[in-house]
Amino acid sequence: MEENITVEEAIELLFNRESIQAAIRAEDEAACDVSAGLDWGNDRVFVAFMKNPALLHRMTILRLSLNREIRQILEGWNLGVGEEKAIETASTRLLPRLQLPQQKAITFLESILMRDDLYSEELIGDRQVLRELLSVLYNNEDWDAIATVAGNAVREGILVNVESSRLIA
Secondary structure (H helix, E strand, O other), X not given: OOOOOOHHHXXXXXXXXXXXXXXXXXXXXXXXXXXXXXXXXXXHHHHHHHHOHHHHHHHHHHHXXXXXXXXXXXXXXXXXXXXXXXXXXXXXXXXXXXXXXXXXXXXXXHHHHHOHXXXXXXXXXXXXXXXXXXXXXXXXHHHHHHHHHHXXXXXXXXXXXXXXXXXXX
């Protein structure tokens, strides 16, 4: 194996436009999702992580921290029966946002991955940093999907209760 590279070099390999475009081409050629990106469907990303395991560790901590933060945000909104579906949808939409981030998110991700102070504990404790990153990662389409599944869960619950009431009466 080649010698280790810096976090900056690994980030460049991870978020390099050429690397992202190669991942997109691989998916297009396969006519399916080949999980390029964090799932190491892309050789360049795999090389970036192998050359710098600290980056893989930081990406893992970041992903876990973001999932925890979005869960806490949604739990705070008191969504009732729609909460579980909203959290599931938010978590599902997070991975693709980290695998192929928008350009505006790349700069933010790079700065967070470079901050040693954020990775001194098991999870990132700076909730403001996590919330800012979530606001950059998620777009209106993501929030609409989260709201839709939460609303549908409430709707289904109501319809089930109405139907069961009719059967009893």
